Amino acid sequence: MTGLLDVKGLRKYFVYGSLLGKTILRAVDGVDFSIEKGKTVGLVGESGCGKTTVARTILGLTEPTAGEVVFDGRDLFSLEKQEMMKLRSEMQMVFQDPYTSLNPRLTVEKIVSEPITTHTKLRGHQLRNRVQHLLEAVGLQGDHSRRYPHEFSGGQRQRIAIARALALNPKFLILDEPTSSLDVSVQAQILNLLRELQKTYDLTYLFISHNLNVVHYMSERICVMYLGKIVEEGPTNDVFEDPKHPYTQALIAAIPIAKPRHAKMDVVISGDVPSPANPPSGCRFRTRCSLAVELCSEKEPALRKIEFDRLVACHFVES
Amino acid sequence: MENILDIEDLHVHFHTYEGTVHALGGVNLGLRRREMLGLVGETGCGKSVCALSVLRCIPEPGRIARGRISLDGENLLEKTEEEMRAVRGSKVSMIFQDPTSSLNPVLTVGEQLLDVITTHQPLSAKEARENAVEILRTVMLPDPEPALKKYPHQLSRGMRQRVMIAMALSCKPSVLIADEPTTALDVTVQAQILHLIKDLQAKTETSILLITHDVGVVAETCDRVAVMYAGKIVEIGDVISVLERPKHPYTVGLLDSIPKVQKEKPPLGLIKGTLPNLIDPPSGCRFHPRCAQVMDVCRAKEPELVEVGRGHCTACFLYSHRNSSVKNP
Numbered sequence: 001m002t003g004l005l006d007v008k009g010l011r012k013y014f015v016y017g018s019l020l021g022k023t024i025l026r027a028v029d030g031v032d033f034s035i036e037k038g039k040t041v042g043l044v045g046e047s048g049c050g051k052t053t054v055a056r057t058i059l060g061l062t063e064p065t066a067g068e069v070v071f072d073g074r075d076l077f078s079l080e081k082q083e084m085m086k087l088r089s090e091m092q093m094v095f096q097d098p099y100t101s102l103n104p105r106l107t108v109e110k111i112v113s114e115p116i117t118t119h120t121k122l123r124g125h126q127l128r129n130r131v132q133h134l135l136e137a138v139g140l141q142g143d144h145s146r147r148y149p150h151e152f153s154g155g156q157r158q159r160i161a162i163a164r165a166l167a168l169n170p171k172f173l174i175l176d177e178p179t180s181s182l183d184v185s186v187q188a189q190i191l192n193l194l195r196e197l198q199k200t201y202d203l204t205y206l207f208i209s210h211n212l213n214v215v216h217y218m219s220e221r222i223c224v225m226y227l228g229k230i231v232e233e234g235p236t237n238d239v240f241e242d243p244k245h246p247y248t249q250a251l252i253a254a255i256p257i258a259k260p261r262h263a264k265m266d267v268v269i270s271g272d273v274p275s276p277a278n279p280p281s282g283c284r285f286r287t288r289c290s291l292a293v294e295l296c297s298e299k300e301p302a303l304r305k306i307e308f309d310r311l312v313a314c315h316f317v318e319s
Numbered sequence: 320m321e322n323i324l325d326i327e328d329l330h331v332h333f334h335t336y337e338g339t340v341h342a343l344g345g346v347n348l349g350l351r352r353r354e355m356l357g358l359v360g361e362t363g364c365g366k367s368v369c370a371l372s373v374l375r376c377i378p379e380p381g382r383i384a385r386g387r388i389s390l391d392g393e394n395l396l397e398k399t400e401e402e403m404r405a406v407r408g409s410k411v412s413m414i415f416q417d418p419t420s421s422l423n424p425v426l427t428v429g430e431q432l433l434d435v436i437t438t439h440q441p442l443s444a445k446e447a448r449e450n451a452v453e454i455l456r457t458v459m460l461p462d463p464e465p466a467l468k469k470y471p472h473q474l475s476r477g478m479r480q481r482v483m484i485a486m487a488l489s490c491k492p493s494v495l496i497a498d499e500p501t502t503a504l505d506v507t508v509q510a511q512i513l514h515l516i517k518d519l520q521a522k523t524e525t526s527i528l529l530i531t532h533d534v535g536v537v538a539e540t541c542d543r544v545a546v547m548y549a550g551k552i553v554e555i556g557d558v559i560s561v562l563e564r565p566k567h568p569y570t571v572g573l574l575d576s577i578p579k580v581q582k583e584k585p586p587l588g589l590i591k592g593t594l595p596n597l598i599d600p601p602s603g604c605r606f607h608p609r610c611a612q613v614m615d616v617c618r619a620k621e622p623e624l625v626e627v628g629r630g631h632c633t634a635c636f637l638y639s640h641r642n643s644s645v646k647n648p
Contacts, residue, residue, distance in 0.1 A: 046505035153593055183361040183532065188576035188587035195586070210505065213535075217578035217587075237582055254510035256535025258577050260559045268510050272475040 003034040004204050005058070005172060010067035012050075012057050025277045027053040029228035031067075032303070035221075037171075040198070040205040042219030042236065044212055044251070046273055050228040051208045055174045058206070059091055060084060072171070089119045092165035096177035098157030102149040108135070108160055109145035115167045134163040137200075139193060155186035159193070166197065172204045179214060191217060212255045216240055224248045227276055227284040230303055234310040244312040247285050283315070291316050322349035323526045324373065324411075324494050329386035331368050331377060331550075338598040342368045342381065344550040344605070347624065350494065355520060355527045357537035357558070360547035361573075363594055366530045369547070370496045373528075374411060375403050390494065409439040412487040416499040418479035422471040428455075428482050429467030432489060439490045450489070457522075458485045458515060477508040484515065491523060498530045513540050534577060538562055543630075546570045549595055549605040552624065556631030566633040568610045604636070612637060 012028040028050040035041045043051050057064045060076060069076045071091065079087065092115075095101040102111055112131045116122050122130060132142040138159040149157055158178060165173055175194065179187040191214065197203060207218045215222060215236070222239050224232040224247065232245040243249045250269040269288045274280055282300050286292040295315055303313040331343040343365050350356050360366050371377045373388055375395065388395045390410060398406070415421040423431055432451045436442065442450065448467075455463035458481040471479055480500065487495055497516065501509035517540055520527055529541060537544050538558060545555040546567065554567040565571045575588025592609040595601050601608050607617040616636050624632040625639050 046507065155593075184534075185361060185573060185576045185590045188578075188589055191578065192586050192589070212506070213578045213580060216580050217584055240580055250507055254506040255580070256509075256513075256533060256539045257580070258534040258538050258562060258574060260538045260562050262538070268514060269507050270511065272477050272508065273505070 003036040003039075004072060005206070006034040006070040007054075007058065008032050008068050008070070010054065010057060010069065011065045012053050012062060013065045023277050026228050026279065027276055028057065029279075031225075031228075031230055033223050033230065033233060035172075035204055035206060037204055038198075038202055039221065040207050040219040042215035042222040043206060043208045043225060044210065044215045044222060045225035046210060046251075048227075048273055048276065049225045050276070051210075051225055052176055054225075055093065055176050055206065055208055059088070059093060059174065086119075089115070089168040090170050091172045091174070092168070092170040093174040093176060094158070094161050094165050094178045097181050098149075098154055098161050099181070101161055102157055104149055107146055107148055108140075108152075111149070111160060112145070112163050112167055115164060119168055130167075131163075134166055135160075137166065137197070138163045139189075153186075154182050155189060158182065158190055162190075162193070162197070166201070169201070170203070172206070174206045174208070176208045177210070180209065180211060187214070194218070212240075212252060224251065227273065227279050229284060229313065230311075231285065231313045232311065233303070238310065244306065244310065244317045245285075245314050246289050246291055246316075250288075283313075321352065323352045323391060324350040324528070325387070325389045326369070326373070327387040327389075329369070329372060329388065330384040331365075331372055332382050332384045334380045334382065335598075340597045341600050342550055342597060343372070344600060345621075346386075346547075346550070346552055348545055348552060348555070350526050350528055351543075352526055353520075353524050354542045355517075355529055355540060357541035357544040358528060358530045358547060359532065359534055359537055359544060359573075361532060361594065363597075364547045365550040366532075366547055367498055370413065370498050370528065370530055373494075373496060374407050374413060376407075405439070408435055408492070409490040410492055411494045411496065412490070412492040413496040413498060414480075414483050414487045414500045417503045418476060418483045419471070419503075421483060422479060424471055426470075427467065428469050428471065428474070432467070432482070432486055435486050436489050451485075454485045454489050455482070457488075457519065458482075460485070476504055477511060480504060480508075480512055481515070484512075484519070488519060488523065488525070492525060494528065495520075495525045496528045496530070499532070500529070501536065502531070502533075509536075516540070534562065534574065546573070549600060550597060551605055551634065553606065553635070554631075554633040555624070556628065560628050560631045564628070564631075566627050566631070566638060567606075567635045568612055568637075569606050570633075604634070 010028055010031045014025040014027055015022055017023045031054055045051050056062045058069050064077060109131050112134055113127055116127060131145055135142055135144060140159050179190050207215060209215045219236050222236045223230045226247050232248045243252050271288045274287055280287050282297040286296040301313045301315045303311050306312050306317055306319045326346055326348040329343050329346040333340040333342055346369055358366050372383055433447050436447045436450055452463045455466060460466050460478060460481050501512050531537060541558050544558050544561050545552050548569045554561060554570045565574055572590035590609055603619050604617045604622050607613045614636060622634040622636050622639060624634045626632050627638050
């Protein structure tokens with residue numbers, strides 16, 4: 001399957017240490033997925049599982065250790081610097097915390113016009129018009145452009161960040177926990193906005209979140225990550241209805257549902273996520289898995305197809 | 320049923336350069352014995368201020384302007400600071416949101432835990448230590464003995480929150496206030512901690528006030544729920560009736576804005592506008608500028624809590640004409 005974005009065997013290791021020895025932290029350890037044009041793929045997992053590192057590596061914000069990312073037919077890691085810069089205008093990112101991702105000393109107009117002046121020759125009156133148009137597209141008023149970020153609430157700041165990401169008419173947006181610092185009623189506004197924008201501008205999204213309800217709402221496909229690897233992938237509704245991997249099952253069972261008489265599976269997994277600097281041998285989930293047997297510590301389960309369009313990395317899941 | 324904790328007409332003001340912030344504008348809330356009451360609301364609605372007032376720990380420049388907080392019949396607002404110190408930690412204790420910043424990083428877990436125990440209980444060093452190990456065992460901390468010698472940074476976030484819970488429960492308080500105890504944790508760890516809090520409540524018969532912004536957490540753990548908006552309780556009742564048959568327009572809007580796991584994905588419900596500035600809160604009902612069903616009376620008068628079902632009360636004029644008002648639900 002080839003999509004707008006194809007990620008193959010992506011790895012990112014961080015090496016740190018002192019004279020006494022080096023530690024290799026395998027933040028992303030062999031991740032494959034692809035996103036079709038106009039669709040949204042959700043990437044979920046708990047903190048430290050490598051979601052954000054995947055995003056940053058795709059955009060070239062950190063150097064990959066291995067693997068390839070093909071965007072619109074071009075291999076990103078083999079491009080010259082100049083070509084890469086050009087391509088960057090087609091891929092943008094919205095960050096988690098709108099309090100730290102906007103420069104407090106720039107006006108909204110400067111913030112939104114910065115990518116435009118960097119990449120295009122648009123200036124003066126036309127530039128101002130473009131900024132006004134962008135602000136209106138994300139539900140802000142044109143006269144907000146002279147204000148500074150501190151004059152806005154969290155939800156409005158996130159709208160500014162979205163306007164900045166849209167400034168260059170990108171094809172692909174990475175949304176890295178765009179609503180996790182917002183209240184639910186504001187989150188609803190931002191999620192609705194993102195879905196409208198996707199339709200209007202034919203955007204493709206990689207939606208990263210630890211909140212499964214939100215990922216379910218936003219994405220057609222979902223990839224579940226655990227300690228740097230994808231453990232389950234498939235169409236969102238299917239995965240939520242019938243999760244196959246024990247980790248996905250536990251993750252879905254752990255979402256608090258706002259319905260008091262909701263019947264749910266009682267799968268509570270014990271323990272914490274192990275350190276990615278020293279992951280368990282074999283299957284990385286085995287230390288917290290109720291099914292784990294000797295085989296799991298010896299052999300790492302590959303992500304394999306178990307039925308149409310469903311991939312799972314577990315020794316126990318039958319095809 | 321008699322309440323263990325009663326908050327009546329509590330007003331808390333913060334005096335700032337820009338003016339007086341009316342953080343709480345008359346909160347009435349009763350915590351029943353052995354119940355788990357959820358207090359939900361969005362950022363800045365006054366949930367934490369409400370909790371901190373019970374401990375009389377509101378940070379400067381906050382002041383309790385008027386009201387009454389009674390614990391087991393005693394008015395906490397009339398106590399001297401010395402008497403309050405005996406209440407905090409032994410009768411009422413609190414768990415905070417972020418276990419990393421609420422534990423002292425330069426003291427071991429044992430030192431911090433023993434500090435709480437020996438302050439409130441006349442025990443020998445050996446007894447206190449045994450007590451500490453025992454309480455760590457009840458919060459399911461693996462290897463409690465060696466854990467006493469560890470520093471907070473040597474534990475994971477989930478384990479640190481277990482230590483916080485151990486400290487809070489070490490003197491068997493009658494009321495435990497848990498302020499967003501799982502917000503900083505991952506979902507699988509959150510599920511563990513919520514299970515633990517529920518189990519411990521069943522064993523210790525503590526009454527718990529659980530503060531959270533997550534309606535899902537309330538639905539899964541609490542017996543009753545109070546919904547707060549802009550410094551006032553707008554709806555309160557048992558979890559099933561409030562979440563299944565919400566009455567107040569704010570509660571309805573809040574529940575509609577939560578994405579649900581279902582096949583169809585219609586646009587999420589919205590509450591228009593933003594939170595009001597509490598320096599100059601809206602007249603009458605504080606929700607009226609954002610309410611779709613606003614009437615003239617909403618701008619003029621403050622609604623009182625009225626009973627709309629058994630033990631289910633809401634502060635909204637849509638329901639006030641045919642129901643009688645309730646003083647302290």
